[in-house]
Amino acid sequence: MQDVAIVGVGQSVFSRKCGVSIRELCFEAYTEAMEGLDITNSDIDASIICSAPEYDKQRSPSGSISEYLELTPKPTFYVESVCSSSSTGLRVAWSLIKSGLHRVVAVIGFQKMSELTSREAAERMSRGGDIIWESPFGITMPAGYAMYARAHMAKYGTTEEHLAKIRVKNASYGAKNLKATYRKEVTLEDVLGSEVIASPLKKFDCCANADGSSCIIVASGDVAKRITKIPVWIIGLGAATDTMTMSGRKLLTGLRCTQEAAKQAYGMAGVKPEDIDVAEVHDCFTIAEMMAYEDLGFAKPGEGSRLIDEKRTYIGGKIPVNVDGGLLSKGHPIGATGGSQIRTIVRQLRGQASEAQVKGAEIGLVHNIGGIGQYGNVTILRR
Amino acid sequence: MQDVAIVGVGQSVFSRKCGVSIRELCFEAYTEAMEGLDITNSDIDASIICSAPEYDKQRSPSGSISEYLELTPKPTFYVESVCSSSSTGLRVAWSLIKSGLHRVVAVIGFQKMSELTSREAAERMSRGGDIIWESPFGITMPAGYAMYARAHMAKYGTTEEHLAKIRVKNASYGAKNLKATYRKEVTLEDVLGSEVIASPLKKFDCCANADGSSCIIVASGDVAKRITKIPVWIIGLGAATDTMTMSGRKLLTGLRCTQEAAKQAYGMAGVKPEDIDVAEVHDCFTIAEMMAYEDLGFAKPGEGSRLIDEKRTYIGGKIPVNVDGGLLSKGHPIGATGGSQIRTIVRQLRGQASEAQVKGAEIGLVHNIGGIGQYGNVTILRR
Numbered sequence: 001m002q003d004v005a006i007v008g009v010g011q012s013v014f015s016r017k018c019g020v021s022i023r024e025l026c027f028e029a030y031t032e033a034m035e036g037l038d039i040t041n042s043d044i045d046a047s048i049i050c051s052a053p054e055y056d057k058q059r060s061p062s063g064s065i066s067e068y069l070e071l072t073p074k075p076t077f078y079v080e081s082v083c084s085s086s087s088t089g090l091r092v093a094w095s096l097i098k099s100g101l102h103r104v105v106a107v108i109g110f111q112k113m114s115e116l117t118s119r120e121a122a123e124r125m126s127r128g129g130d131i132i133w134e135s136p137f138g139i140t141m142p143a144g145y146a147m148y149a150r151a152h153m154a155k156y157g158t159t160e161e162h163l164a165k166i167r168v169k170n171a172s173y174g175a176k177n178l179k180a181t182y183r184k185e186v187t188l189e190d191v192l193g194s195e196v197i198a199s200p201l202k203k204f205d206c207c208a209n210a211d212g213s214s215c216i217i218v219a220s221g222d223v224a225k226r227i228t229k230i231p232v233w234i235i236g237l238g239a240a241t242d243t244m245t246m247s248g249r250k251l252l253t254g255l256r257c258t259q260e261a262a263k264q265a266y267g268m269a270g271v272k273p274e275d276i277d278v279a280e281v282h283d284c285f286t287i288a289e290m291m292a293y294e295d296l297g298f299a300k301p302g303e304g305s306r307l308i309d310e311k312r313t314y315i316g317g318k319i320p321v322n323v324d325g326g327l328l329s330k331g332h333p334i335g336a337t338g339g340s341q342i343r344t345i346v347r348q349l350r351g352q353a354s355e356a357q358v359k360g361a362e363i364g365l366v367h368n369i370g371g372i373g374q375y376g377n378v379t380i381l382r383r
Numbered sequence: 384m385q386d387v388a389i390v391g392v393g394q395s396v397f398s399r400k401c402g403v404s405i406r407e408l409c410f411e412a413y414t415e416a417m418e419g420l421d422i423t424n425s426d427i428d429a430s431i432i433c434s435a436p437e438y439d440k441q442r443s444p445s446g447s448i449s450e451y452l453e454l455t456p457k458p459t460f461y462v463e464s465v466c467s468s469s470s471t472g473l474r475v476a477w478s479l480i481k482s483g484l485h486r487v488v489a490v491i492g493f494q495k496m497s498e499l500t501s502r503e504a505a506e507r508m509s510r511g512g513d514i515i516w517e518s519p520f521g522i523t524m525p526a527g528y529a530m531y532a533r534a535h536m537a538k539y540g541t542t543e544e545h546l547a548k549i550r551v552k553n554a555s556y557g558a559k560n561l562k563a564t565y566r567k568e569v570t571l572e573d574v575l576g577s578e579v580i581a582s583p584l585k586k587f588d589c590c591a592n593a594d595g596s597s598c599i600i601v602a603s604g605d606v607a608k609r610i611t612k613i614p615v616w617i618i619g620l621g622a623a624t625d626t627m628t629m630s631g632r633k634l635l636t637g638l639r640c641t642q643e644a645a646k647q648a649y650g651m652a653g654v655k656p657e658d659i660d661v662a663e664v665h666d667c668f669t670i671a672e673m674m675a676y677e678d679l680g681f682a683k684p685g686e687g688s689r690l691i692d693e694k695r696t697y698i699g700g701k702i703p704v705n706v707d708g709g710l711l712s713k714g715h716p717i718g719a720t721g722g723s724q725i726r727t728i729v730r731q732l733r734g735q736a737s738e739a740q741v742k743g744a745e746i747g748l749v750h751n752i753g754g755i756g757q758y759g760n761v762t763i764l765r766r
Contacts, residue, residue: 021515053436059510060465063627063757073643075622077471078463082443088460092475098482127442132404239458244446260456374446
């Protein structure tokens with residue numbers, strides 16, 4: 001069977017884009033992804049549209065986006081695993097190509113959140129958790145991640161300062177990212193002094209809603225070599241699920257879905273955590289990045305705090321993480337986030353990341369989580 | 384690469400199920416699909432949940448359903464192409480297995496529509512069309528299909544009686560289907576005398592909303608042969624898209640997405656329309672079945688009316704169609720419909736369809752449409 005490569009990546013600016021329709025939003029990412037490729041719209045065999053529903057009015061947006069991008073009559077459909085939708089989309093695209101059904105697939109992620117008030121968006125988001133037993137009783141996203149933080153602190157002695165340091169790092173890189181919502185460095189004091197959202201998480205421990213889109217063009221090996229000089233190969237794919245209910249979880253100091261997905265991805269790629277040169281991890285909250293360090297094997301359980309204390313996840317450290325600013329700086333347009341993470345790693349492996357380049361990066365990892373830790377996706381790429 | 388087979392099929396009763404949660408609804412279909420198979424939950428490598436969002440409160444239902452059916456920590460995700468969601472799910476499952484990523488995949492379709500009033504449901508449904516240029520101006524599902532009917536009548540002389548005869552046929556089979564919402568035969572007069580919905584379509588020309596679920600267990604060839612004595616092989620897959628806007632269509636007397644999908648499916652299977660022994664087609668409205676006759680090549684363009692006049696789509700005719708009563712009798716729980724059609728054909732090919740059995744059926748076809756003709760899926764199965 002043919003190898004499968006990423007040949008194009010694109011992303012819109014992540015911000016508040018009130019006057020833009022979802023298809024215009026997707027056009028921005030699609031155009032960047034197609035730049036420099038020796039193909040046109042009619043060479044795209046299928047498109048996979050990734051987002052979380054109910055934030056904008058258009059139902060079944062795949063038809064609308066496919067029409068606008070002139071991708072008909074090729075098939076299009078919608079894939080969703082909330083915040084990890086576009087990583088799931090990439091996994092499906094890989095299968096469609098590997099199975100021989102298609103040769104070039106566009107994975108387009110988007111979210112338009114600004115049509116809703118923050119309160120409405122928070123309500124939608126909480127219904128991405130269990131609506132019978134949990135979300136009506138206050139298990140919102142920040143509340144769920146606050147429980148992880150408390151558990152991690154209780155078991156391992158992790159502190160609020162450790163978490164704040166993660167935001168400080170990510171903000172330092174976000175300041176350099178022209179497509180991020182927040183482009184300002186922050187200090188430890190800024191984070192620790194920000195408004196409490198769900199103790200111990202404060203405002204600067206949380207990522208923000210945003211409007212945005214991302215696009216990944218995936219191709220079979222022979223096509224990839226023909227249409228681009230810089231293919232990036234998909235060498236590891238992992239996906240796993242944990243219970244939707246927090247009360248059903250066996251573990252609260254880490255995410256089982258990450259651990260299982262990582263095991264699969266490392267196994268398929270034939271690499272170990274120490275082989276990864278650069279990683280994007282799902283920092284919807286600072287505690288999420290801390291848990292990812294441990295769940296992905298960059299640190300032993302309980303030792304994630306040392307990694308950030310010793311600045312080992314900065315550029316120049318052993319394993320640079322979220323050098324595009326992460327969700328914390330970029331903002332988190334749900335369906336677009338995974339594609340944005342993949343774009344960052346692809347650009348790193350191509351050596352196109354300018355100021356935030358990890359020198360000589362050959363193998364990169366993308367970690368993308370859906371919901372309050374129920375969907376885990378790990379993708380390993382090689383240049 | 385391995386062949387891929389359907390090893391289990393299940394469906395809930397389609398009806399109004401107010402007191403049942405979506406996961407209980409899915410349990411009903413899943414249980415039937417797993418009956419008699421030599422595997423347990425833990426052998427399911429992944430689950431694909433198919434429905435249209437916004438009809439019930441649970442967002443990202445895959446996590447909830449996967450937890451309830453005890454399918455964690457295996458990956459799960461959501462696939463949507465409105466009314467053809469579970470056919471798209473089958474296509475994705477085929478790829479996941481064919482690519483070697485998984486060996487056994489459950490495709491679970493559902494829809495719980497009774498939480499909404501009819502008016503609310505109709506509003507949701509119309510937003511499955513283009514929400515900027517069309518649905519606000521009255522292009523609902525019945526209005527769109529009424530336009531197809533008018534175009535077909537104008538071009539080919541098709542009459543309201545021809546359409547009514549399709550409902551009479553489907554009702555005669557629906558009366559025998561224990562899982563259908565409507566289990567009553569109807570006469571030509573009943574259909575022609577029913578209330579006008581969108582002229583020329585009357586109430587009995589339209590399918591009805593329903594609550595329901597379906598489940599298909601798909602497996603790689605070696606596993607299939609081990610766990611069941613009666614695998615049914617997936618030999619043809621076709622999928623295509625037309626513009627979401629009706630005004631963008633080049634054709635109104637047929638569906639381009641069906642024609643394209645059929646061409647692909649016949650080509651992949653190496654069969655012709657005349658080789659099909661039994662078919663399920665997407666009769667959301669009577670005119671939809673009429674167009675399917677022609678788009679699938681069972682009749683020449685404009686000659687679908689002869690097929691029904693001469694009763695050639697009844698059992699005993701050249702190509703029996705919708706011998707389970709179709710959407711018109713069963714009801715149309717959006718995400719569950721494709722799976723229900725596939726279940727019918729699988730049972731036909733296994734010789735398990737009792738009173739409505741097409742004798743000696745070896746090759747069957749499933750035609751499943753999403754939206755007002757924007758997503759087309761054709762699947763060909765062989766025993």
